[in-house]
Structures are given as C-alpha cells and as structure tokens.
Amino acid sequence: MFTGRFRLLQRSAGAAMLCWVLATGPAPAETPDAHRIVVKNFMFAPMTLTVKAGSTVTWSNMDEEPHTVSSDTGLFRSGAMDTNEIFSFKFDKPGTYHFTCSIHPRMVGTIVVD
Amino acid sequence: MADEKSLNSRRSALKCMAFGGAGTLFALAGGVLTPIELAAAVADNQGAARAGKPLFVQISDTHIGFNKEANPDVNRTLMQTISLVNGMSEQPRLIIHTGDITHLSKPAEFDIAQQMFSGLRTTEMHTVPGEHDTTDATVSEYFNRFGKASRNKGYYSFDHAGVHFIALVNVLQFKAGGLGTLGAEQLAWVAADLKGRTDSTPIVVFAHMPLWTIYEPWGWGTGDSEPLMAQLRRFGSVTVLNGHIHQIVQKVEGNMTFHTARSTAYPQPIAGVGPGPGPLKVAADQLPTMLGLTSVSVVKHPWSQVLSDATLA
Numbered sequence: 001m002f003t004g005r006f007r008l009l010q011r012s013a014g015a016a017m018l019c020w021v022l023a024t025g026p027a028p029a030e031t032p033d034a035h036r037i038v039v040k041n042f043m044f045a046p047m048t049l050t051v052k053a054g055s056t057v058t059w060s061n062m063d064e065e066p067h068t069v070s071s072d073t074g075l076f077r078s079g080a081m082d083t084n085e086i087f088s089f090k091f092d093k094p095g096t097y098h099f100t101c102s103i104h105p106r107m108v109g110t111i112v113v114d
Numbered sequence: 115m116a117d118e119k120s121l122n123s124r125r126s127a128l129k130c131m132a133f134g135g136a137g138t139l140f141a142l143a144g145g146v147l148t149p150i151e152l153a154a155a156v157a158d159n160q161g162a163a164r165a166g167k168p169l170f171v172q173i174s175d176t177h178i179g180f181n182k183e184a185n186p187d188v189n190r191t192l193m194q195t196i197s198l199v200n201g202m203s204e205q206p207r208l209i210i211h212t213g214d215i216t217h218l219s220k221p222a223e224f225d226i227a228q229q230m231f232s233g234l235r236t237t238e239m240h241t242v243p244g245e246h247d248t249t250d251a252t253v254s255e256y257f258n259r260f261g262k263a264s265r266n267k268g269y270y271s272f273d274h275a276g277v278h279f280i281a282l283v284n285v286l287q288f289k290a291g292g293l294g295t296l297g298a299e300q301l302a303w304v305a306a307d308l309k310g311r312t313d314s315t316p317i318v319v320f321a322h323m324p325l326w327t328i329y330e331p332w333g334w335g336t337g338d339s340e341p342l343m344a345q346l347r348r349f350g351s352v353t354v355l356n357g358h359i360h361q362i363v364q365k366v367e368g369n370m371t372f373h374t375a376r377s378t379a380y381p382q383p384i385a386g387v388g389p390g391p392g393p394l395k396v397a398a399d400q401l402p403t404m405l406g407l408t409s410v411s412v413v414k415h416p417w418s419q420v421l422s423d424a425t426l427a
Contacts, residue, residue: 041389041390042389042390042391042392043389063390063392064182064183064184064392064393065390065391065392065393066217066218066246066249068249077251079218079219079249079250079251080217080218080219080246080249080250082217082218083182100288102245102248102249102288103245103246103249104332104333104390104391105288105293105333106331106332106333
C-alpha cells in the first residue's frame with residue numbers, strides 16, 4: 001500500500017519533486033530547512049505557513065483522532081495519520097496551496113511558497 | 115431526560131436481558147413516530163408485543179483499528195454487539211452498517227471487520243462508507259470489499275420486507291470548511307430511484323454523516339441535504355439513519371424520523387464540548403452504556419415501525 005500511495009502521488013504531482021513520509025513514533029532528525037505544522041485540537045497550527053521554493057513541510061498529528069492533509073487540487077494527500085504520525089511534502093514551485101483534513105473538513109490551512 | 119420511574123424500569127429491564135437495553139423506542143402510528151421508553155416497553159409483555167417483528171438492525175462506527183485509551187479493544191466491543199444481535203429472540207434478517215467500519219482505511223482493518231461480520235447470523239448486510247473508510251490514496255479499500263452492491267458508486271437502493279432502502283454517500287466530496295456533500299449526480303439518482311414509487315412506500319434512508327445539521331462547527335451535517343428532503347417529504351413514512359457522531363440524536367419532522375446511532379467502538383463528546391469530535395474517555399464501567407446498536411422492528415404491517423437502541427451494558 002505504501003508503494004501504491006507513493007506512485008499515485010507521483011502521478012498526481014506530475015513532474016514535481018516530492019517527498020512523502022508517514023511514520024509512527026518521534027519525527028526523524030530534521031533538516032535545517034524543515035518546516036513544521038502541528039495538527040492538534042482539530043486545528044492546523046500555524047494555519048498559514050510561508051516557505052521558500054524547494055522547502056519540505058512536515059505535518060505531525062498530535063491528536064488522538066486521525067487526520068489527513070489533503071490538497072484542494074489533489075497535489076498531495078497524506079492518507080490517515082494516526083497519533084504521532086507525520087507527513088511531508090516538498091514544495092518546488094511558488095504558489096498558494098490550500099489543504100484540508102478529509103476526515104474533518106472544517107480543518108483548513110494554507111502553504112504560501114515564495 | 116429520563117425520570118426516576120423510567121430509570122427504575124430500565125434497571126428492571128437490565129436484569130431481565132442478557133446484555134440489557136436502554137434508550138428510546140419509536141412507535142410509528144398513522145405516519146407519526148411516538149417516543150416510548152425502551153426499558154419500559156421491554157419490561158412488560160405488552161411492550162414486548164409492541165416491539166414487534168425485528169425488521170433490521172443498524173450498527174455503526176465500528177472503527178476497527180482504533181486502539182487508544184477511550185477503548186483499547188474495539189474488536190471485543192464489536193464481538194459483544196454481534197453476540198447481542200445473534201442473541202435476539204427473533205433473528206433479524208438484515209443488518210445495515212452506517213460507516214466508519216475501520217479507523218484508518220487499512221486493508222488489515224477491513225479484513226478483521228469482514229471476518230467479524232461473517233459471525234453475524236443475519237443473512238443480509240448492507241453498508242455505506244464513512245470518512246474513516248476512504249482515507250487511502252486510491253479510495254479503493256472500501257470499494258474493493260463493499261462496492262459490488264452499488265457498482266462502486268457507493269450509493270444504491272434495495273427492498274426488504276416491503277420497505278424501500280436507500281443507501282447514500284456523503285463523505286466523498288468534502289469541500290474545505292464545509293459539511294458532508296451528496297452532490298448533484300447522487301441527488302439526480304435519488305430522484306430517478308423514487309420516481310413512480312407510491313407515497314405509501316415505507317422509506318429508510320441511511321448514510322454515514324447526519325443528513326440534517328446537528329452542529330455545523332464540527333461538520334455534523336450534510337450541506338446539500340435539503341434537495342434530498344424535498345424529494346422524501348411526500349412519503350408517509352421516512353426513517354433517516356446515520357452514524358458519525360457516536361451518540362444518539364433524534365428529530366421528528368412531519369412523517370420523517372431522524373436518528374443517529376451509537377458507535378460500537380467509543381463515544382464522542384456532546385456537540386461543542388471540547389476542541390473537537392474526538393474519542394471521549396469515560397470510566398471503564400461507563401463505556402458499555404455508551405456503545406451499542408439500533409434495531410428497527412415492524413409493529414403492524416404495513417406501516418408501523420419501532421426504533422430501539424440497545425447498549426452493551
């Protein structure tokens with residue numbers, strides 16, 4: 001399933017470079033340019049994050065309820081992140097990227113890529 | 115809500131029943147559902163007669179794969195629920211599952227759920243997906259297993275014991291910040307499905323998320339449910355069954371009865387209490403009183419239906 005998801009993401013992302021990680025337990029060592037969004041109390045925090053092109057953004061779920069990170073355009077989709085699981089995506093192109101939790105669609109956030 | 119008298123009769127009912135039962139029961143007479151205390155109804159023989167022939171049972175939100183503190187063993191509570199159904203004095207032939215079969219849409223979770231469902235003595239089972247069943251990237255795990263009845267659309271209809279059942283999907287077209295969505299295509303399908311059916315046909319509609327707005331800030335509702343209700347209002351008996359919120363909320367509007375079922379896995383907070391609709395931790399001895407199923411019985415053919423809720427306590 002892991003491979004299948006990865007392939008699907010590659011297809012939907014076209015030629016864009018991307019990085020996808022979903023792991024249980026503590027987050028791996030962060031690269032210096034890592035950008036983190038915490039998912040807690042049914043909210044993305046921060047709700048808006050501005051990063052430079054080429055940055056990898058990591059979402060980590062701190063709730064006891066699973067959440068997803070799902071791009072409004074289908075560019076990225078995490079699958080269910082259980083407690084303490086993380087998802088990362090590398091943003092190569094400047095633009096504004098809106099995302100939601102497909103389990104709790106009231107949860108919304110935005111990545112602005114300069 | 116329950117007064118002392120009904121609490122007493124509930125207690126006596128609990129003594130009489132293998133798994134006990136508690137909640138509210140609805141009797142349909144002349145197209146209007148009237149609430150009756152379930153415990154009071156089962157405590158006397160007349161009540162048992164009123165409860166009628168079991169038509170079908172609804173289970174919901176089994177969340178196989180959930181393992182947090184609110185219920186570390188959801189398999190066990192589903193097994194208890196299955197035993198409760200199998201132990202009913204008159205076996206219902208049909209069971210419906212109103213979604214969130216799994217917690218994380220994992221193949222292994224679906225496999226365990228299917229294996230457990232195979233222990234049901236009911237001969238027919240119908241399902242709709244919850245949003246927890248459709249988080250896999252290809253949204254295929256649910257449909258590979260349960261999509262046949264609907265040719266992979268998720269929504270379909272069937273008839274059982276003279277009642278027309280409509281299974282709907284409102285978890286696949288979320289819009290950011292919005293409620294569940296049925297979508298134009300599904301609504302057009304419902305219109306075609308209902309066309310030509312007489313007003314006297316009893317209708318049961320079921321979907322995962324509530325088909326009326328219970329609490330918008332938590333997404334407890336369906337944004338485009340009104341066009342659906344407009345199509346259903348002409349019928350003399352409409353029962354709308356949902357899950358999703360892991361607790362019973364009911365509404366009666368004209369000939370339509372709305373009812374959400376308890377989960378078999380874990381309770382959720384009352385609308386608006388706390389940061390969001392996550393698992394609600396309760397004392398271990400309280401948990402069985404907050405989990406359970408809904409059973410619907412026919413009291414008098416062809417019209418009367420009874421909804422009753424049983425807990426695992």
